[in-house]
Amino acid sequence: MTDQHSSSLLSEPCHYARRRSVAVSIGTTPLGADYPVRVQSMATTSTLDTEASVAQAKRIIGAGAEYLRYTAQDKRVALSLGPIHAALRAEGITTPLVADIHFNPTAADTALEYVEKVRVNPGNYVDTKGVKEWTEEIFASMHARVEERFGVFVDRAKELGRAIRIGVNHGSLSERMVMLYGDTPEGMVQSCLEYLDVCRAHDFHDIVISMKSSNTLVMTAAVRLLVQRLDELGYPAYPLHLGVTEAGEGEDGRIKSAVGIGSLLADGIGDTIRVSLSEEPECEIPVARALVDYISARAELPAPSYSLSWAEYRTLARDARRESRAIGRLVGGANLPIVLSEQGAEAFAEQRPDVLRSGERLLLPGGTPIVGVRVYELEAGTELDATLLEQIQQDVEALVLLRSTGANPVAEWRWGFAQLRRAGVEAPIILCRHYDVAELDAFRLYAAADCGSILLDGWANGLCLSADGIAPDELVKTQLSILQATRLRMSKTEFISCPGCGRTLYNLQNTIAEIKAATSHLKGLKIGIMGCIVNGPGEMADADYGYVGAAPGKIDLYKGQECIQKGVPQAQAVEHLIKLIKDGGDWKDPE
Incomplete structure (x- = not known):
């Protein structure tokens, strides 16, 4: 029996018809159902710096952001969300705030007390790395740990009236899910369903889901598979957050985001979006709004005379x-x-x-x-x-x-x-x-x-x-x-760069410009430029070379997924990156 709010993509006509998702309460700005597609961004200031965070929040919200996310690496940082939230509310700004959590359930518990929504990453919420030998007992024990630890968090969210985003990243799937399902869209969907089932077991439904990747093919395939799987299971059509991670900046960041996000919006999939650009976060909002407005206008068009399922x-x-x-x-x-x-x-x-x-x-x-x-x-x-x-x-x-x-x-x-x-x-x-x-x-x-x-x-x-x-x-x-x-024809260097956040360990925009100036002639090469090691190595997994912030003033350099040099002084890191590319046989002198 299919839930009344769920609808199979395969039964819909092949033209614009927005997926009917359930409504989710997120502070004063609900999501899904008949509400418009929301646009959002993420702060890049240190969450510990209340004054700077509030000032930047005003710029982002002034640009039109309807949700604003902050990183919360640990309990101390999560506690800082309280003063930021209070300062904004004191000025009459009611935009819901979201905490972004990786690796640290305690930080999630703390953040939940202060903000309207918390994003957790199933790939690293409680799973640990480095298991040398996988057995059925280990798989079962880790699943039980998810049910227990995440269940406590869900109960508190329900008590406080908060929302949860189950945010799956292709680049940070748990080793357990990769072992079971591979580094695939199926692995992403199963990672989501494990956490979603805990929410449902606790009768909690203020849930938003995202399936993100820096690869547009993987991202769109994962979202479409998730929609299909929710329908097959008879689950409600939970609202979806869309985004292409590490899209980059300038022309490339906009086009890559539009390919991934726009192709899903064109099929009526998506309730909120973030265009991740390696620029000031307020620059993301007009791009996201233009994309939403362009696609949403199709809802007013009469149905075509032809029929194609x-x-x-x-x-x-x-x-x-x-x-x-x-x-x-x-x-x-x-x-x-x-x-x-x-x-x-x-x-x-x-x-x-x-x-x-x-x-x-x-x-x-x-x-x-x-x-x-x-x-x-x-x-x-x-x-x-x-x-x-x-x-x-x-x-x-x-x-x-x-x-x-x-x-x-x-x-x-x-x-x-x-x-x-x-x-x-x-x-x-x-x-x-x-x-x-x-x-x-x-x-x-x-x-x-x-x-x-x-x-x-x-x-x-x-x-x-x-x-x-x-x-x-x-x-x-x-x-x-x-x-x-769309990964069909490589005609230039591809830069997979993160948008930055409070975890970023160097001046991202200046560094991207410096690396581009040195390597943009390397047609077809993929170079990852990541602000920190939390998601960096995973999200640039298909890059040929990577430049990742490891500590203040220190950079780790990668060839593929292997870290080749650790702790390179930032002042020398671009020079070392060029040497690494030359040693790998992928360097060509500019014409």
């Missing part, structure tokens, strides 16, 4: 990108996704050979197509002509430009794609859309959210996007960044 779409989309017919070494099949332009393709071929290779002048209808390619331009949101579909299906030289012109490009592209697949068309498909925006940041967010949804679904062989007033080179850079954020 999730069940059919998921079946059609499975490995569709690779199953497409390859056109030589250019596009389709196992070729990397490409970026096309409707604005001077021949010039791009000369200026950007990595985008349109010289001699492969891939132009749109009205131009001169390259030899061996015929371009078909189709309107995605319409009923496609059966005769034309048959012609495309039989044409081994066909390349399809699937154009969206309506207000919901995700739904339109999916509908166009479904019709092509139903007709047996195997031609490569390029997502095509003109955005009626002149602001570069808006274009980046909108395009990343829309195209990210489709690319993460597993299909589309390239992008062809345009916008008024935006320079052609910026259009190309944005599209390449979207492909990189």
Whole structure:
């Protein structure tokens, strides 16, 4: 029997329809149900510094944050949440505060007395590392420890009227869960369910859940699997907090966040979001708000005339990108996704050979197509002509430009794609859309959210996007960044950097700038830049190299998941990082 608030994604139509979650009380700002998608951020000041924390809170809340989170590493830090909370309330600021807990249940107990919500990480709340030999008895004893220790915490939260976020991080799954389920979305879901079941056993339901990763594929897969699993179990549709961890800063941080968060919001999944940027926390709020507003506007659109279920779409989309017919070494099949332009393709071929290779002048209808390619331009949101579909299906030289012109490009592209697949068309498909925006940041967010949804679904062989007033080179850079954020094509160095918090041990923004200046020419390399060792090594797990704050003035350097150098003086750390990259054979001198 399924709970009345739970709804299966597979039974929903394949266009925007917000998941109906249960309402959760969080101070004066409830979450879920019919409440709007909330935006939030996290303070970067030391929680011990009340004056600085209150001043920063005013800036963040003034920017529009509806929840504000503080780190609480231990009991002493957790106690400091009391004066911060009191000072804000004394000034009439009622924004709910959230404590962020890792490793220390006692800190969670203390913080619960002062703030409206506490986030606990199932990966390190009570689990310990270093077990040399796993047995059924050890597994059972650790599970019993979770039930006992977390159960006490849940009872107190219920008594005080607090909310709890079960915040699972891909980079900090417990060894126990990794042993049982692997370092996978399934492991993340099971880690959540263990703690969720304790809450339910204590009849506690003011619960928010998050499934986060720095990898957009893992993050979105984990959230979708969790929604499906809650439905299968007949559990209430608990509100979901969305975020891509360690997204970075600037253009990359915004695009990566929009790909992960936006693709879920586009399917009605998500009740509160945080865009994690390695910048001042108040900078996160307008980005998050713009993303929410862009997607939420689709709720006002009339339902489309066509009908496409999730069940059919998921079946059609499975490995569709690779199953497409390859056109030589250019596009389709196992070729990397490409970026096309409707604005001077021949010039791009000369200026950007990595985008349109010289001699492969891939132009749109009205131009001169390259030899061996015929371009078909189709309107995605319409009923496609059966005769034309048959012609495309039989044409081994066909390349399809699937154009969206309506207000919901995700739904339109999916509908166009479904019709092509139903007709047996195997031609490569390029997502095509003109955005009626002149602001570069808006274009980046909108395009990343829309195209990210489709690319993460597993299909589309390239992008062809345009916008008024935006320079052609910026259009190309944005599209390449979207492909990189979806892990489909690496065209530049990827920096996996945390947004910073009260645990950060050095000037994060200055350090990111210094490392970028030294290494941004290393195309395809992934470099993690983490403020502390709490989540740093885990969240940069798929980075090739890592720079992690270990202590004041000291940096640990990683190659992969192995710490190679400990306690490097910060003044020399970038120089040592470059040497580590050179020793690893991954360095190339700038051109």
